[in-house]
Amino acid sequence: MIVGTAGHIDHGKTALVRALTGIDADRLPEEKRRGITIELGYASMPVAGSESISFVDVPGHEKLVRTMVAGASGIDYALLLVAADDGVMPQTREHLTILSLLGVRRGAAVVTKIDRVDEAVAAQREAEVRALIAKEGLVDWPVLRVAALRGDGVEQLRELLVAESANATRPADTHAAFRMPLDRVFTLSGVGTVVAGSIAAGSVCIGAQLCLAQAPQHVLRVRGLQVHGAALEEAGAGQRCAVSLASLGREEVERGQVLCDPAIAQQSDRIDVWLRVAAIEEAPLRSGALVHLHIGTQEVMASVAVLGQPALAPGEEGAAQLVLRQAICAWQHDRFVLRDASAARTVGGGLVLDAHPPVRYRQTPQRLALLATQRAPDAMARLAGALAHSPLGVNAAQWLRDAGLVSWPVELASLHDPVITKDSEWIIGRPAMEAAQQTLLAALADFHERSPQEVGLELRRARRQAAPRMEDALWLSLVDNLRESGQVGLRGSFLHLPAHGEQLRAADRVVAERAMPLLIEGRFDPPWVRDVAASINLPEEQVRQVLGRLAKTGEIFAIVKDLYYPPRTVLELAQIARTLGKNDASITAAAFRDATGLGRKRAIQILEFFDRVGMTRRVGDDHLLRPGTQLFAQEESV
Template identity: 65%
Template sequence: MIVGTAGHIDHGKTALVRALTGIDADRLPEEKKRGITIELGYAWMPQPGSSDGRIGFVDVPGHEKLVRTMVAGASGIDYGLLLVAADDGPMPQTVEHATILSLLGVRRGAAVITKIDRVDAERLAACEAQVHALLSSAGLEDYPVLQVSSVRGDGVDELRARLASEAQASRADDMTGAGFRMGLDRAFTLDGVGTVVAGSIGAGNVAVADALCLAGTPDRTYRVRSLQVHSRGAESAHAGQRCAVGLAGLERTDDLRGQVLCDPAIALTTQRIDVWLEVASTEERALRSGTAVHLHAATQDCLATVAVLGQPSIAPGSGALAQLVLHKPANVWHGDRFILRDASAVRTVAGGSVLDPLGPTRYRQTPERLAYLDSQRADEPLARLQGALAQAQYGVNGAAWLRSAGLASWPFALDEVPDAVVGAGGEWIIARARLEQNETGLLTALRDFHAKYPDEIGPDLLRARRLAAPRMPEALWLQLVEHLIQAGKINRRNGFLHLPEHGIALKAAEQIVAERALPMLLDGRFDPPWVRDIADTARLPEQQVRQVLGRMARGGDVYQVVKDLFYHPAVMQEAASLARRLAAEGEGGAITAARFRDHTGLGRKRAIQILEFFDRIGFLRRVGDLHLLRPGTMLFPEQDSKQDSKAS
């Protein structure tokens, strides 16, 4: 368990930590000289009988100019100690720190009246009444009020026993499947170890030899060389512990502090986050869209703009959905708590929790989107996934959902998700009712297309998506198509989608033209007949021959070089093989129109038409008057001599 102090400057936070642990958390010379905490301080207390061994302490500064540092320390704690000096009573920073603890969701904690050795019983009673009133106004009514004197030791043993008891009930077991992540509040270099980063583990587990990354640069990983938990060497560490991580390959830089170290599987960066936002009851006016604020999330700090969702504003003491548009990238995950301070960083405005770290730019105010965000307020991952599926018209990308939730693996079996259809490996998950709606939409779109264009085989994948589901993510669209193909509800022919019955009707019409036209194209070799000549010879309508050959060309069954001039695939393969040979023999791998004309026996115009067709489809590329074989082309692969002779 990690315990964090809070309260006004000079109210005895560091002294109490020293009385509980024997450790002076003020480590900087300036802190010792001035007698105030400037940077976060750390200490630990033995916890007999616990596998964790120690309770960690984060001692935060109380000065009003150091609230940013205070928030960074308070964001990773499990238990809060709000200190109030008996002689002063609640002061301005006491009120703000109490508000911050409440907005960060630190519901486990205690208020501690310090310096009781300096006041009489009457003053102590008055101070206790003030503290109870403060806790009530801040929404921390469950905090008990304790009394201590760090000088005489009054109440210290009782507080130490209470903390040990609370630690037994703390989050010893992290959420199943949670990926490791830790906001960095310290970075330094040690001889023989290299770069060391430290912070409070927010989620997951880490062990020596694991590969971790900075969330903003997931492509570069660093091996965990060593671990220290509360200044003791360890082989592993988990959420709820202070940890120092020695990383191989990481260079010490000034910007490490404030970054997030995490499992590469969950790394993400965002600039739009959808949140549940609670406005501080201490605010005098409602929070409106367009308000500029400072976002404090773990050890990160950046400017942001508020967009209230579903209503015009949020009244003081109330909560609502909102989107935060960040002015620079940040690393947050579902459930992360945060604080908003005003643009001048003078006062705490609001706080809340992340519902979707990858908020959309468009459609953020639709009823479906608002209902989706409401469903993400549930604590259990299974309940959140069910809520997402109920509102997600096009289903959920499983990998993206896991990463947004900070999960490296599914915390439940996917077959436990009621009324859902799961794609391969959980990459695609959709509610059964939504799947049926999307199936109907695609089938209807194909039916309408066939009615409007009866002579075409059907739309290609991209066109079909624009017609049936333009907002569906491409990955989900491809899996929907595969699902319908496997179910036999649609067919795919050379990249075009069509209903099975439409394909049968077209094949009957195509067969007549193909049986008469293809032999003519093959016999014509490099100089095949034009469409009108094929129609005259076959005694078929010219328009029908043109439409069918055009459709066959789109399907790759023939090749259209220019309007109304089609080539048999075997002949085009022969022409491509000739082009390859001329390129190998030509100076600099070049093919000229003259050489190609001479070897095909064609006129110059027709030879140029074929070469330009090869340029157009990416088999060749034109440089001036020369044509070069495009390196690595997969078109018209070379065939053996038997195949070549057969094609000839």
């Protein structure tokens, strides 16, 4: 369990930690000279077995609230201190507000320095403290009286913390990736660079490969781990930990960065959040407000965009988007605090809902409904909510990373029967997929009615009409599902309804069965459309439409307008061109003419066809083969 102190300056936070642990958390000479805490201090208190309680001692001065927030971000249990000879002060209230905004609901209030006042004053202070914490809904917090220097009440507080520690064991989450916001960086002789912080999630062991989330390409190997000065093989969430890292210079890392599993390393320049405005604020928080964002041990400037309404009143909650002046590392359900532009007071705080939100359409009813589902504490419940309100699906890999997970806690297929792409990269809810399928079927029916002589909608055009913003993998799944269920057919790259395809195939087959022998017989010099029509005694326009449809579906090839070649003939011509172009030799129109026995004009037309389909490329008047190009699946590549 990690315990954090909170309270006004000179209310006895460091003295109480020293009385409980025997450790002076003030490390800096300036702290000892001035008698105040400036930087975060750390101490530990052993409990039964090999466990211990960690303490983070925070400064109480109003100008050091940013340091207090960094220390309070990783705690499990708070000790709110109020000096009996001073009473509730401004930083008492602000620190309590910060604890509430950070979601710290477990703790105790401690009236300190009771040896400096009589019983009446001590009782009055206790009543004031009880009233203060009751306003935050913390009526179950015990209130203790302590005189740290004399020892009064210290043992009772120690017993309380030991009992709370026994109930504070976090269940191991094997799906959570390791991440730890850094609040200390130092070097040790013979060890090298050491970073320290409170482990926010996951676990780490010696030899593990980690990275700084701000520099994911630089993989760092864990050389050693220490918790409260004791070397360990493994450490996990809820522990204060020092990590020595190989291949990391002191100048490459600083407080505010995040050490994490490379699988979840990410940065964001805007985040969608659930925001609560501090009840002690005097005015609403409006869109456009400039604030200091404190998240983990990071601090950046941000602009607030309240979503769905113009402002949030004091004590009110709602969705918002924070647009950041510089990128930060954030994951779902990270807690944060907002302070005003001058960093003089705390204005609000809350929970990260989406670390990669959209810039556009951020205030649509559908988007707001999706954000409401992301408040759920369970990750899979959040995913189910996202699927229910995402007609374009969810990127599974990105969502897993945003959630800070390395694996799924449950099988994806259990989430109300979603559609999962073959590579498992994208997920979409079944209703959303079925709606997109119905849109496509309606588009095909409309196209067939307007253009009955056409094969169907070309795949790219069909996508523009039915699902213009859908990802490639989901679009392919949509088409595959409809084909497998027999609801659509595919001829070449053209989608059509089955009944329409059958009607066309029957009509085209009559023409094709009479025309194809003529094209095959003509070999390198097949007849033109007008000649085919005359030979089989059919209208020229009818033959032109049928052969055009066959060309669209890849059953024949149009070399130029009204001149079609069967695939076998095109393959023969391609092999001749390949022979001429071996060893990077140029293919000239004259050489191709002589090899095929065609006229110069036809030879040029065929070579230009090969340029169009990518088998060759033109260089001046000559043509060069493109390595690896295949005209047909059965053809061997160069």
